[in-house]
Structure formats: structure tokens, C-alpha cells
Amino acid sequence: MTNAIELDDVSFGYDRRRPVLKGITMSIPRGQVVAIMGGSGCGKTTILRLIGGQLRQQHGQVKVDGASVRDLGREELYALRRRIGMLFQFGALFTDMTVFENIAFPMREHTDLSDALIRDLVLMKLHAVGLRGAAQLKPSELSGGMARRVALARAVALDPMLVLYDEPFAGLDPISLGVVGQLIRRLNDALGITSVIVTHDVYESLKIVDYLYFVSEGRIIAQGTPDEVRNSADPFVRQFVDGEADGPVPFHYPARSYAEELAAGAN
Amino acid sequence: MPTKPLANGLRRIGAGTIRAVSRMGFAARFFVAVLYHSPAALRRIPLTLREVYFAGVLSLVVIIVSGVFVGMVLGLQGYDTLNLYGAGDSLGLFVGLSLVRELGPVVAGLLFASRAGSAITAEIGLMKTTEQLSAMEMMAVDPLARIVAPRFWGGVISMPLLAALFSVMGVFGAYVVGVRLIGVDSGTFWGNMQAGIEFRPDVTNSIIKSVVFGVAVSLIAVFEGYDAKPTAEGVSAATTRTVVEGSLAILALDFILTVFMFRGVGDV
């Protein structure tokens, strides 16, 4: 059986001067929940966009379900995307629709289900994220965390075979955080789907994932099962797990030295 | 070196030209793509109706009010000038011709560009900025079919109706001033107008103009929105561009169309 997702030596840059990904290799087996972790701006969202075919890598191969995403035609790509759910980092809810219509949107676009059936399905998804009562609100009336949960419900609206979560835990209180984590795990196991979670939250992800990748400066610098990660002596991993500011993962975007820059301003 | 500023200036002109041409090429490709996705979009009537509401119904008030005022001013000024030559009776013809041939389509088009065009650009631009278009693509729904094409057609449908309404309101405004206030005979007013204005080519050309303007402004509006830089400034710059480019396009197209339509009408 092929893996759900396969990245082989993938390199990508938004422009030629600054590569964002430099030779990423990872394979994500079917039915697993896999986390991609890394500092801010290290290219995690970019990896998800490559998997979804919104960006095309300059080098290497991205395979989803055995097919090379870059080489798919428009129709094939759309057919593939119909089986992928994606939670966007900033929610990306449709602001001119209610919460209900947002979740009904993919169903209305891709199925001929009756209105009554769609209503039941939408309420079911909303119930799962604890927002059945907010069905008639507009996205502008939601808090950040609520919007994220709605986006999550929308991502799984069509019961996809693969779900990509970009920061599902950001902006959630500890209770919803645990609930959403469990929800991702349960959805994954109940529907037999594959989940990729991009997150900073080591603690929460260690509880639910099967495997973790650590990305830094466009490369995978560590990987392993939760147990391996917990017991790892790797300084990168330790920095993440223990949440230390200083360590091998740089906090600063590449720049001249601070002192140098201040001195330049003084002249 | 003294030639340096010159070379730099030329280089800038060259770069600007290349950018403009490539943008126009991009816009043309975009237009074809919108047309390609139109049948699918038009099959879902409610989507387009909703955009007719936003582009057309919400522009009604500004079109009606401006139409009446422009007509009243035409009535006053027109009568004054015509009366100098003892031709005050031709007021109806003067007003009708100005509105039907030029002012109706052009002024309604300018108002449409700033009222509806800017709204379309801002909406699409913001959807892009907030990744709504990306999200749609990831749901295997093409934003060109779902978002862009209905807005384009909503504008194309609304524009001729708004232009006709503007002309009628203008005639009404001129009627109020000319007949009710100044005292031109009502029969003369309408009679002169009807004797001098033909359904073909005057009214038909007016409709053709407004359709062309509708296509141009709607295309510019959706293109600028879709092409906007996904930031707050990007969207605001795109909105401005829609109004500026839309207005210039209307004036330029109006000149070209007028040359083709009315050349030879007056002469043999």
C-alpha cells in the first residue's frame, strides 16, 4: 500500500533568491496523525500548500495517494482536492455567509444532497466542535477560537480521506484545545483518514499524534514517534519540548547582527 | 555622466511599458477564463441574481438622483443657449439626444464604476487577502466560476438597465424644468424629441454603448480585485485603480464607439 503523502527531496522558494524549503523528505502512512513542527516562518504552511497543489515545488516530488501533485491536470487536481480537507491558519471562513452556510458550502458545491440532509449533517459537524448554537452567526461575530473551530468543522464537512490542519490549536482555551485534539484523533480513527497537523503545541500534539517531524530553516532536523521525541537528547527537539527561547532553533528572521544594525542607524 | 539620468528615464519608461503590456495580456487571459467559466456560473441563477442586487439595485438611488439633476441642469442651460438662436422649442430634442447618445451611458457608467465597480474590487480583494479564495480552491471550487463570473455578469446585466434609467430620469428632470418651470409647450417638448430621435440608431446605440461599458467596468473590477496584492494597501490601491481605469476606459471607449456609430449619421 502506498503512503498517503510522500515528499521526496522537495525544494521550494517563493522567489529565486531565498529558498524556503531545501530538500524535505517525509512519508506519511495512511490512517496516521502526523505533526509537522517548527519555528515561525520555517515553511510549514508552505509544505501544506505544496501537498494541496496550490504551490508547485521547483525540485523533488510531492505525491498524494500515489499521484504526483505537480503533474496533475486541472480536473485531476480538483478531483484530488475534493478528497482533501484543509483548515487554514487564519480560518478563511467566507465572511458573507453564516456559520451554517460556511459548513454547508462544500456540501452544496459537490453533492446533490437534499436541504434537510445537509441541515442534519451541518448541525452534526457543528455539534462536534461545540458550536451548534452559533449556526446562524456571521464569522465577524465569532471569537478567534470559535472561528477556528468552525473552520475545522468545515474542513471535515465532506468526510475527506486526508485532512491538513494548519495550526488547529492556535487561539483555543485549554479546554477546547483538549477537545479539538481529541476530535482530530477520533475523526481520524473513526473515518480511517490521514491527518497532518501543523502546530507549535508540542504538549498537545504529543498526546494525539503517531509521528512528528521537526522543520528548521527549510530542512527536517528531527523526527520520531512521541515516545522517541519525549526521550530524545537532540538539542533541537529538547528546545521544542522544553520550550526554551535559546537553542539551535533561531528565533530571529535572518538579519544583520543587532549591534551592527543599531550602529548603522546611529550614523 | 550626463547621459545617466536620460538612460535611467528611458529604462523606467521601458520597464513601465513592459509591465503595462504584460498586465494587459494577463487581463485578456483573465477575460477569456471568466468567459470560459461563465456557462457554469450562469446556470446557477441565484448566484448572479445576488450580484445584480449588489451591483444594480444598490446603485438605483444614486442613478435616479443624478439622472434627475443632470436632466434639470440640461433643461436650464440648454434652454438658455437654444433661446439665443430662437430655438427654445428644440429643448426636448437637445435634451433627449444628449442623454440618449452620450450622457446616459457615460455618466451612468462613471457612477457605476465608482459605486459598484469599487465594491466588487474591494470584496474580491478582501476575499483574497483573507485566504477565502485559497480556501475555495482547496475545496475544489474554482473562484473564477463561483466568485468572479457571477460578479462580472451581475455588472454586465445591471449596467444597461441603469443607463436607460438614467436617461429616462434625465428626460424627466428636463421636462420638469423646461415644461413646468420655463413653460415650453409640453407637446412641442415631446414632439421635437420624437421627431429628432430614432429608435435606430440612437436608442439602440445607446444600449450598445452601455453594454460595452458594463463589460469593460465589470471586467476591470473583477480583474483588479483578483489581482490585488493581498494586503490592506493592496486592496485599497486596487479599488482606486478600478475607479480610475474604469472611468478612463469608459471615456476612451465612448469616443471610439461614437466615431463608429454616429459618423455618417449627420452627413450623407
Add this chain to the structure above:
Amino acid sequence: MNRSAIDLWVGIFVTIGIGAIVFLALKVGNLASLDSKPSYHLEASFTNIGGLKLRAPVRAAGVIVGRVESVKLDTTTYEARVTMRIDNDYKFSKDTIAAVLTSGLLGEVYIGLEIGGDPQMLADNGRITKTQSALVLEKLISQFLFDKVSSGPGQ
């Protein structure tokens, strides 16, 4: 804004928009008149048509009875051949006189028909033989000056 309210408003909008186009066509553009009524053609040749334009009115006793449909230069006689479209309701005798006239000094140029006494009426594509060309102001003035000069100053 829900669906049915949008539908209602769009319905109102489209109705008054189409109403406006109909108004332009009928009340402003006069579509209902001559264009659609049954009509026939008459022809006449003039040595000079002055400022006569396409679709200029054709009047009889001041009443519009038709419009100028085409104007061509006849290259054998070098006269202007004018085709008029006349409303079927109006018939004119064979000896009708057609004249290119101007309403007022600067007004519109039209063709005036003056009916004769012949009992036979012109049929479709009939030819009006008696015509009177446009008065050209410059010619009149130069003629007037010429008369003055030739009659001599010694009077």
C-alpha cells in the same frame, strides 16, 4: 438579506430597467411611429440638396409624412437622387412638386411635398419629376451682388 428579498428587489430593478428602455424606445425614440408602419418609396432628383440629411423629415403642408432614406449622386446626370420612405396612409398625385426647404434661417432641412391636380397617384418606387432644389445662401448673395454691379453705379 435573504433569498426572497433579493429576488424581489432584483425583480423590481429589472422591471423598471426594462421599462426605462421601453420608454426610451417609444416615448423618446418614437419607435411606434413611421418605422413600423407600412410604407412605400418615392424618388426624386435635385440639382442641389443643400444640407439635406439622412432621415430628414418629408412634410406635406407641414405634416411629417415620411423620411429621407437614401441620397446618392447619379453619375450620368450629376444630380442628387433622393429616396423617401412615405407612410402608406398618404398618397400623392403624379405632378407633386418636391422641394428642399429649410425651416427658418438656421433650422432643419427637409423635403416639402406640394400636391398637384393630377388624378393619378404615385405608386411604390414612383418618381417625382417636378423638383425644386435647395436655396444656397452663398449663391443668392453673390447673385444679388452681381446684379448690383452690372446695373451700374451711375444711377
